[in-house]
Amino acid sequence: MLHIKNLHKSYGAFEVLRGLEMNVNTGDIYGFLGKNGCGKTTTMNIVSNIIPKDSGEINFGKENCKIGYLPETPSMFTYMNGYEYLDYIASCCSYKDDKKKRIDEVINIVGMAEGGKRRIKGYSRGMNQRLGIAAAIFDHPDLLILDEPTSALDPQGRAEVMSIIKNLADMGTTIILCTHILSDVERTANRIGIVRDGRMAVEGTIAEIKGQYDKVGKKIVMGIFGDPSAAIQPVSTLTGGNFYFDRQRAVFEIPIASDINEQETAHRLFDLLNSAGLTVSLFVIENKTLEQIYMETIG
Known part of the structure; x- marks a missing residue:
């Protein structure tokens, strides 16, 4: 056209x-x-x-x-x-x-x-x-x-x-x-x-x-039933300390590197939390929004 x-x-x-x-x-x-x-x-x-x-x-x-x-x-x-x-x-x-x-x-x-x-x-x-x-x-x-x-x-x-x-x-x-x-x-x-x-x-x-843009910028957003601070040690073990704990929202944000298999990471995370007797209340793999892409592009 x-x-x-x-x-x-x-x-x-x-x-x-x-x-x-x-x-x-x-x-x-x-x-x-x-x-x-x-x-x-x-x-x-x-x-x-x-x-x-x-x-x-x-x-x-x-x-x-x-x-x-x-x-x-x-x-x-x-x-x-x-x-x-x-x-x-x-x-x-x-x-x-x-x-x-x-x-x-x-x-x-x-x-x-x-x-x-x-x-x-x-x-x-x-x-x-x-x-x-x-x-x-x-x-x-x-x-x-x-x-x-x-x-x-x-x-x-x-x-x-x-x-x-x-x-x-x-x-x-x-x-x-x-x-x-x-x-x-x-x-x-x-x-x-x-x-x-x-x-x-x-x-x-x-x-x-x-x-x-999904090759970079993906992250896992996860919540835990009960006291979420109890999940800090298992999450730290899996990620090598590369995560963010949002205390106000009581959720973890875990970045996923472009060379990491997100499904495998999710399974390992669930196994660790189950072993610790913890139950997941929220689990989302977030991609970059159009707004984030736009803001990065226009500088």
């Missing part, structure tokens, strides 16, 4: 994009991540043909690829109501099919059938975002770009917008989701890219990326 190679963009002497590589497949919900100033919005503006690139290749895999774009803060004519605004959008994109039918379709997709009758000046942030999504999908885009669509929304508003995004993906829409809310990405995206200093630092499916 979208393949970017060696993309460069500077503003004066400041180089924002420094050879960005990016690949979005048809049907993806692609979580586009990175801290402020890393080049995400610049990339999306170039892809949407809002600003020119300095150099690099952008290939959509087809001619005349339609792009729907929702900026972080969409500008709307607040004296209009939602239906009037979408009628204006239909004129802007020279919509050739049944305009009224399409307005009804998109306004129902985003759950604004009633809200669309009100003036935009009275809309909440969530209603603005939903109407913005309706405008972005109006002309059946091949690629939908959403820049911080849940920014500054309350939990209910976030849930509503993310539900719309998931439904659009289920309908076959290819989506690039730019956001800082990693829980939203983890719930909805199938592939992610993390940008650092104008370059793609990590890209792939969430499972692939977690698999790469």
Whole structure:
């Protein structure tokens, strides 16, 4: 769907994009991540043909690829109501099919059938975002770009917008989701890219990326019935003292080195604790979270 190679963009002497590589497949919900100033919005503006690139290749895999774009803060004519605004959008994109039918379709997709009758000046942030999504999908885009669509929304508003995004993906829409809310990405995206200093630092499916980081950073989290301090000696024996006892939570955290068999370690640990007459109340092998991976990647 979208393949970017060696993309460069500077503003004066400041180089924002420094050879960005990016690949979005048809049907993806692609979580586009990175801290402020890393080049995400610049990339999306170039892809949407809002600003020119300095150099690099952008290939959509087809001619005349339609792009729907929702900026972080969409500008709307607040004296209009939602239906009037979408009628204006239909004129802007020279919509050739049944305009009224399409307005009804998109306004129902985003759950604004009633809200669309009100003036935009009275809309909440969530209603603005939903109407913005309706405008972005109006002309059946091949690629939908959403820049911080849940920014500054309350939990209910976030849930509503993310539900719309998931439904659009289920309908076959290819989506690039730019956001800082990693829980939203983890719930909805199938592939992610993390940008650092104008370059793609990590890209792939969430499972692939977690698999790469699972080689380091795994740990056993374990609780004991009764007095957990009684397990300190057996755990120390097995780990050579390489563990952490969280007294407040009353759990042990035992790091697992990349060259250690985690199942074998778990069996040996259970055997030692059983021999000491101790019973395990909690036993989890934890992998790195997406948030941990993100924070390590962006530095």
